Amino acid sequence: MEHxxxxxxxxxxxxxxxxxxxxxxxxxxxxxxxxxxxxGALIGLLRTSKSKLLRAIFRxxxxxxxxVPTVVLLFLFYYILPRQVGINWPGSVMATIAFALWVSAEFxxxxxxxxxxxxxxxxxxxxxxxxxxxxxxxxVLLPQAFQLELPATINLATRVIKTTSLLMMISVMDLINVxxxxxxxNNQSHPTAVFWIYGLIFLLYFIVDxxxxxxxxxxxxxxxx
Amino acid sequence: MAEPILxxxxxxxxxxxxQVLHDINFxxxxxxxxxxxxxSGIGKSTLxxxxxxxxxxxxxxxxxxxxxxxxxxxxxQQLRQKIGMVFQSYDLFPxxxxxxxxxxxxVKVQKKSKAEAEQAARQLLKRVQLSDYAxxxxxxxxxxxxxxxxxxxxxxxxxxxxLFDEVTASLDPEMVRSVLxxxxxxxxxxxxxxxxxxxxxxxxxxxxDQVLFLDQGTIxxxxxGKDFFTNxxxxxxxxxxxxxxF
Amino acid sequence: xDWQIIQQSLPQFAQGFRxxxxxxxxxxxxxxxxxxxxxLIQYFKxxxxxxxxxxxxxxxxxxxxxxxxxxxxxxxxxMGLKMSAVxxxxxxxxxxxxxxxxxxxxxxxDGVSKTQVDSGRALGMSNWxxxxxxxxxxxxxxxxxxxxxxxxxxxxxTSIFSVIAIPELxxxxxxxxxxYYRSNEYLFVLVIAYAIxxxxxxxxxxxxxxxxxxxxxxx
Ligand SMILES: Nc1ncnc2c1ncn2[C@@H]1O[C@H](COP(=O)(O)OP(=O)(O)OP(=O)(O)O)[C@@H](O)[C@H]1O
Ligand SMILES: [Mg+2]
Numbered sequence: 286m287e288h289x290x291x292x293x294x295x296x297x298x299x300x301x302x303x304x305x306x307x308x309x310x311x312x313x314x315x316x317x318x319x320x321x322x323x324x325g326a327l328i329g330l331l332r333t334s335k336s337k338l339l340r341a342i343f344r345x346x347x348x349x350x351x352x353v354p355t356v357v358l359l360f361l362f363y364y365i366l367p368r369q370v371g372i373n374w375p376g377s378v379m380a381t382i383a384f385a386l387w388v389s390a391e392f393x394x395x396x397x398x399x400x401x402x403x404x405x406x407x408x409x410x411x412x413x414x415x416x417x418x419x420x421x422x423x424x425v426l427l428p429q430a431f432q433l434e435l436p437a438t439i440n441l442a443t444r445v446i447k448t449t450s451l452l453m454m455i456s457v458m459d460l461i462n463v464x465x466x467x468x469x470x471n472n473q474s475h476p477t478a479v480f481w482i483y484g485l486i487f488l489l490y491f492i493v494d495x496x497x498x499x500x501x502x503x504x505x506x507x508x509x510x
Numbered sequence: 511m512a513e514p515i516l517x518x519x520x521x522x523x524x525x526x527x528x529q530v531l532h533d534i535n536f537x538x539x540x541x542x543x544x545x546x547x548x549x550s551g552i553g554k555s556t557l558x559x560x561x562x563x564x565x566x567x568x569x570x571x572x573x574x575x576x577x578x579x580x581x582x583x584x585x586x587q588q589l590r591q592k593i594g595m596v597f598q599s600y601d602l603f604p605x606x607x608x609x610x611x612x613x614x615x616x617v618k619v620q621k622k623s624k625a626e627a628e629q630a631a632r633q634l635l636k637r638v639q640l641s642d643y644a645x646x647x648x649x650x651x652x653x654x655x656x657x658x659x660x661x662x663x664x665x666x667x668x669x670x671x672x673l674f675d676e677v678t679a680s681l682d683p684e685m686v687r688s689v690l691x692x693x694x695x696x697x698x699x700x701x702x703x704x705x706x707x708x709x710x711x712x713x714x715x716x717x718x719d720q721v722l723f724l725d726q727g728t729i730x731x732x733x734x735g736k737d738f739f740t741n742x743x744x745x746x747x748x749x750x751x752x753x754x755x756f
Numbered sequence: 757x758d759w760q761i762i763q764q765s766l767p768q769f770a771q772g773f774r775x776x777x778x779x780x781x782x783x784x785x786x787x788x789x790x791x792x793x794x795x796l797i798q799y800f801k802x803x804x805x806x807x808x809x810x811x812x813x814x815x816x817x818x819x820x821x822x823x824x825x826x827x828x829x830x831x832x833x834x835m836g837l838k839m840s841a842v843x844x845x846x847x848x849x850x851x852x853x854x855x856x857x858x859x860x861x862x863x864x865x866d867g868v869s870k871t872q873v874d875s876g877r878a879l880g881m882s883n884w885x886x887x888x889x890x891x892x893x894x895x896x897x898x899x900x901x902x903x904x905x906x907x908x909x910x911x912x913x914t915s916i917f918s919v920i921a922i923p924e925l926x927x928x929x930x931x932x933x934x935x936y937y938r939s940n941e942y943l944f945v946l947v948i949a950y951a952i953x954x955x956x957x958x959x960x961x962x963x964x965x966x967x968x969x970x971x972x973x974x975x
Contacts, residue, residue, distance in 0.1 A: 290834075357950065360929075361947075364940075450821075451820075453822075477834050480835060486823050487819050487827060498817065601872055605972045
């Protein structure tokens with residue numbers, strides 16, 4: 286091993302390129318989360334509505350996303366949308382939409398769970414104070430629900446970030462795709478580069494996700510007391 | 511006077527920085543009933559839990575049946591077989607039947623045969639008037655019934671000392687009677703030595719041979735007999751009795 | 757949608773279906789064993805091993821399976837350890853799942869109320885007896901919901917095996933799409949295939965959760 290593979294990491298612009306790939310992944314995750322959480326909050330609210338039909342529709346919506354693996358979801362958007370609906374956006378946009386819908390489904394269940402778990406007494410004591418239904422929702426239910434479900438929401442975020450690793454499968458220039466390109470370019474001269482590049486990518490994902498996991502655990506522990 | 515069954519000497523206990531028990535001293539004769547009274551949050555449960563090692567303490571020692579016990583060098587597991595404890599929340603094991611709840615420790619800890627333990631358990635069930643419930647699960651019992659089973663479970667170990675921590679506090683009023691009667695009977699018929707934390711003042715007055723009044727983690731009054739109720743010495747105790755309104 | 761195309765692809769999908777099933781089964785069982793061992797180490801606070809376990813759990817829970825697989829499949833050979841794709845897949849799934857299952861078991865053990873443990877202790881039970889008769893039985897039933905969620909999760913994760921060309925369901929579909937360009941049909945079959953596995957299974961697990969919970973806690 287005359288050329289140690291680790292040098293590949295710092296050759297030329299390789300490291301910057303990898304960080305660029307990470308940026309793409311994080312960016313897609315962030316957008317998907319923002320849209321997904323907003324849509325999910327709305328759907329979650331609708332899932333507590335009185336309309337049976339509405340509840341059934343969104344229940345099916347949720348179950349669909351629960352059953353279909355995310356890889357498959359990505360392919361559904363990547364292959365089917367362009368052909369059936371005729372839209373031809375880049376993979377990154379498709380992925381963002383797919384992730385956002387997935388997040389909205391998962392989050393709708395979190396929101397619904399939170400809303401129905403706020404004790405009825407709380408609701409009634411709010412109403413007894415003369416709050417309107419809407420005020421009750423904003424001032425009483427939402428803050429409690431938020432606190433209660435923050436850990437699950439953070440966990441959802443870490444899952445979305447991990448799932449961005451699948452972006453390479455629909456040829457988005459994400460962290461892993463960039464890594465693969467660098468490995469291929471250096472395979473001849475530095476056969477051990479693959480070890481260092483994938484090692485670094487592994488570490489980068491960990492560095493992004495681990496603080497979030499810690500945060501989620503901390504909030505969960507605080508909620509218990 | 512005979513050697514006391516339990517002596518507590520200079521016991522102090524802190525949770526981190528916060529000291530909750532200050533230099534506790536008292537002793538208890540065999541067959542005696544001590545009631546421990548005092549406002550909420552002043553360390554009664556903590557003291558009780560120190561006596562069987564569920565909480566450790568920083569300084570002081572116990573002498574139990576002639577054996578000196580310090581927090582760090584005690585064989586608590588051995589001692590606990592002689593010191594029964596019943597909690598406010600009953601805490602029957604939900605995954606076991608009533609009979610299994612009672613026989614678990616005699617069989618596993620004291621290595622009694624299953625048949626022997628079961629026979630003793632049925633005896634105890636008869637005693638707490640719940641013979642019909644041997645094979646029921648705790649979920650099928652009322653609060654008062656659960657608490658009587660919890661007492662039976664502790665008695666199955668043949669303890670020499672029983673600790674009761676507000677055992678009626680989470681019961682409906684009509685359930686309280688049956689549990690208190692059982693405790694009274696233990697004292698009168700079995701001459702059981704007991705330390706009882708309770709907010710039931712009438713009961714405390716009836717049963718107490720000795721009253722310990724605690725405030726802020728110290729013993730404010732220690733009174734033999736029932737004098738505490740008729741003739742409290744400190745203003746704190748007077749206020750406390752007045753607030754209990756019995 | 758061309759039904760004939762679907763029909764012709766069914767034998768291949770059946771093959772992929774079996775592959776997904778057995779890989780999942782092995783992965784889940786392995787993950788349960790690894791997870792249980794890890795959580796026991798944590799419960800009994802075994803020195804050193806306990807720190808190793810928590811590093812392992814955090815590393816695997818906070819990184820994607822895909823990169824774990826790439827590492828096993830592409831990076832290990834240059835270090836002199838070459839394994840088949842299927843071996844890599846199974847190892848990856850077991851270790852990923854082990855980390856999740858460990859969390860599940862540990863969460864259950866931690867969830868057993870302190871007062872239950874206290875009352876066992878007050879009866880003179882040893883640490884081992886407390887674990888054996890109180891913490892484990894109650895902890896297991898508390899962890900069932902999270903174990904069930906992990907089972908579903910792991911089955912879905914097998915779809916990622918397609919990146920190292922293990923011929924499970926997703927890989928089968930992708931191959932077929934690559935060959936015949938009929939994405940609608942093949943993706944449709946793919947979704948149905950996952951539904952056939954996951955819908956009955958999640959119903960079964962929900963039923964089991966209720967049963968176990970009632971059996972242990974009566975509610
Ligand atoms: N695990 C703990 N960690 C820190 N502080 C504690 C802990 N347990 C109890 N305390 C504190 O110790 C003090 C005494 O508590 P304890 O439960 O012994 O009171 P108590 O007299 O039994 O009250 P009550 O009548 O309400 O049961 C309280 O101020 C409480 O906040
Ligand atoms: Mg108390």
